[in-house]
Amino acid sequence: MKLAKLSLAAIVALSVSAFADVENVKFSGNAKLYYGTTDMDPNDLFDQKNSYGQAAATIAVSADLADGVAGKISAIGLSTLGLENNLVSGLWAGATDRNGNLVGLDAQWWVNEAWLAKTFGNTTIKIGRQELDTPLAFSEKWNIAANSFDAAVILNNDLPETTLVAAWVGRGNGAPGGQVVYGVSNGSDPFKSYGSAIVDAYSLDPTKVDGGAYAVAAITKLIPMTTAQVWFYDVADIANAWWLQADVNLEEAVAGLTAGLQYAYIDPQGQISALNESSAWALKLGYSMDALKLAAAYSSTDEDGVVPVANTATGLSASQSKLYTEAWWNYGYVGAPDTDSWMVCAGYNMEDVADLTAQYTSTSQDKTGIDMNELALTASKSFGNLDATLAYIYTDADDQNGGDGYNTIQVYLTYNF
Amino acid sequence: MRKATLMLLIATLLFAGEYITLENGKVIELKPDGTWQEVKVVKKNDETIAIKPDGTWEKVQATKVEAANSLERAVDKKYKDEPIVKKLLGKWQGDGIYYKFSKDKAIFKKKVGHSNKVIEGKWVVEKIDEKNGIVTINIGEGARLGFLTFGGALRRLQVKSDDTIIDVSEKLEGKVYTLHKVR
Numbered sequence: 001m002k003l004a005k006l007s008l009a010a011i012v013a014l015s016v017s018a019f020a021d022v023e024n025v026k027f028s029g030n031a032k033l034y035y036g037t038t039d040m041d042p043n044d045l046f047d048q049k050n051s052y053g054q055a056a057a058t059i060a061v062s063a064d065l066a067d068g069v070a071g072k073i074s075a076i077g078l079s080t081l082g083l084e085n086n087l088v089s090g091l092w093a094g095a096t097d098r099n100g101n102l103v104g105l106d107a108q109w110w111v112n113e114a115w116l117a118k119t120f121g122n123t124t125i126k127i128g129r130q131e132l133d134t135p136l137a138f139s140e141k142w143n144i145a146a147n148s149f150d151a152a153v154i155l156n157n158d159l160p161e162t163t164l165v166a167a168w169v170g171r172g173n174g175a176p177g178g179q180v181v182y183g184v185s186n187g188s189d190p191f192k193s194y195g196s197a198i199v200d201a202y203s204l205d206p207t208k209v210d211g212g213a214y215a216v217a218a219i220t221k222l223i224p225m226t227t228a229q230v231w232f233y234d235v236a237d238i239a240n241a242w243w244l245q246a247d248v249n250l251e252e253a254v255a256g257l258t259a260g261l262q263y264a265y266i267d268p269q270g271q272i273s274a275l276n277e278s279s280a281w282a283l284k285l286g287y288s289m290d291a292l293k294l295a296a297a298y299s300s301t302d303e304d305g306v307v308p309v310a311n312t313a314t315g316l317s318a319s320q321s322k323l324y325t326e327a328w329w330n331y332g333y334v335g336a337p338d339t340d341s342w343m344v345c346a347g348y349n350m351e352d353v354a355d356l357t358a359q360y361t362s363t364s365q366d367k368t369g370i371d372m373n374e375l376a377l378t379a380s381k382s383f384g385n386l387d388a389t390l391a392y393i394y395t396d397a398d399d400q401n402g403g404d405g406y407n408t409i410q411v412y413l414t415y416n417f
Numbered sequence: 418m419r420k421a422t423l424m425l426l427i428a429t430l431l432f433a434g435e436y437i438t439l440e441n442g443k444v445i446e447l448k449p450d451g452t453w454q455e456v457k458v459v460k461k462n463d464e465t466i467a468i469k470p471d472g473t474w475e476k477v478q479a480t481k482v483e484a485a486n487s488l489e490r491a492v493d494k495k496y497k498d499e500p501i502v503k504k505l506l507g508k509w510q511g512d513g514i515y516y517k518f519s520k521d522k523a524i525f526k527k528k529v530g531h532s533n534k535v536i537e538g539k540w541v542v543e544k545i546d547e548k549n550g551i552v553t554i555n556i557g558e559g560a561r562l563g564f565l566t567f568g569g570a571l572r573r574l575q576v577k578s579d580d581t582i583i584d585v586s587e588k589l590e591g592k593v594y595t596l597h598k599v600r
Binding site: 022023024025026027028062070117124126130131132133140141146153155163165219290328378380382385389391410412414416417 | 526529530531532533534535536537543544553555557559564565566567568569570571588589590591592593599
């Protein structure tokens with residue numbers, strides 16, 4: 001036993017000597033258990049038929065290597081834990097694989113991040129599987145598992161107060177319909193060429209969509225009190241798109257006051273070039289004072305558009321949108337064509353008690369006459385390493401539950417280690 | 418008898434060093450010839466191991482060596498008296514992100530999806546980049562084995578002024594957070 005301990009110490013000693021330039025090696029991860037239930041007709045809250053649940057575990061290691069190189073590798077596993085036997089009948093993520101086969105009841109895992117980054121002066125190149133956070137192509141983190149991308153990203157900070165971004169996205173595992181990620185069966189690859197979610201939605205020829213997507217952007221704080229960003233996307237054979245946004249800190253006028261303006265434009269190309277262009281604009285006012293945060297937003301989308309102004313990585317329906325008005329739970333409405341939306345929300349941090357939020361979202365789509373109203377109330381509290389969120393959502397949408405309102409209760413548990 | 422002698426010899430070799438923990442948290446070995454050298458100290462369970470620059474190592478006896486007794490405290494206090502680190506003390510708030518630093522404890526809270534990610538516990542300064550004003554800290558780590566840390570959160574904070582810090586931890590993801598001190 002002692003010999004084993006000494007051997008381990010020797011290994012550590014050798015490792016320290018051999019990797020003298022390695023710094024900040026961090027092993028971390030989390031375990032999640034998410035549950036939700038609704039009283040959509042004809043069932044009641046907590047009935048198995050209207051409930052969904054899943055567990056996930058993520059293990060990651062990141063490190064600063066020699067010569068300005070950093071890296072990270074992370075793997076995630078999903079399991080139902082057998083909840084489908086008596087508690088739930090639905091899943092949060094990974095229900096089907098990329099070929100449409102139901103695989104979510106099986107335990108599954110995949111590498112969700114594996115990247116290296118190298119910094120040269122003010123320029124950083126990051127290559128590999130990674131999460132992205134851009135306005136029209138991003139990892140959706142509300143679900144139990146987030147989608148990621150096989151991509152190369154260049155960040156440059158040579159200009160003062162400005163970050164220039166150039167990115168190529170080859171593949172992603174984003175899945176439509178709110179499941180966010182494709183499932184994995186028997187080691188199958190859940191990643192598809194970028195744009196596949198849209199290809200599937202329009203029944204396009206997938207062989208013509210294999211060039212991935214390109215994006216360039218400038219994010220600057222050169223304008224006083226303002227963070228401005230301009231993004232241009234070229235998704236091969238599918239669409240070109242622009243996203244403009246300015247977030248202004250009005251602290252000098254009124255302490256705690258902020259404002260934001262967004263404009264998005266999507267121009268279908270190639271196989272869907274016959275479709276009309278989509279566009280949207282949004283305004284937001286925010287105010288914060290101590291532990292209180294308030295916000296109100298309004299958005300409007302072009303009546304002739306077809307492609308929704310939302311995350312292009314997770315299909316065309318139920319994708320999350322970066323528009324200020326995005327609902328707390330019912331995605332797929334605010335970015336839909338010919339839709340006017342407004343949102344108000346309030347958050348209050350009761351220190352040592354809980355973080356409380358309330359959000360009301362209302363959308364109205366003229367061309368279909370579909371209205372959606374949502375009220376979401378949440379309470380978040382941490383117990384040591386365990387983060388817990390309890391959510392109540394009231395949804396009244398013309399295209400859900402026969403047009404009748406219904407209640408949803410969700411529990412989010414995350415244990416960080 | 419030979420076996421006992423051999424064990425005594427091994428024990429003598431294992432506990433031969435004289436170690437001192439400096440105020441800055443670094444641990445040095447005082448050599449019999451009057452010179453000294455910095456060592457890396459690895460803590461595993463109840464055992465402490467000093468690793469020398471030449472790659473050799475030595476087990477440290479907790480009752481005999483100050484380094485072993487004060488290792489955890491010393492690592493916690495490393496750099497804590499630096500002016501740039503002292504500026505971090507207090508509450509900081511940005512868009513969806515929050516820090517609270519006291520002398521011995523820190524809270525890191527970030528909005529992730531529909532939940533908050535909260536890391537709470539002791540905090541350790543890993544590195545200070547004086548040129549860029551960046552302090553690298555480890556919050557709430559569960560365990561440490563040399564340069565390996567387990568659990569918690571590694572964050573990089575750029576101190577811009579007494580009232581503003583920039584969280585550059587996720588710069589590689591293209592995300593930079595500006596936080597202001599909560600009065």
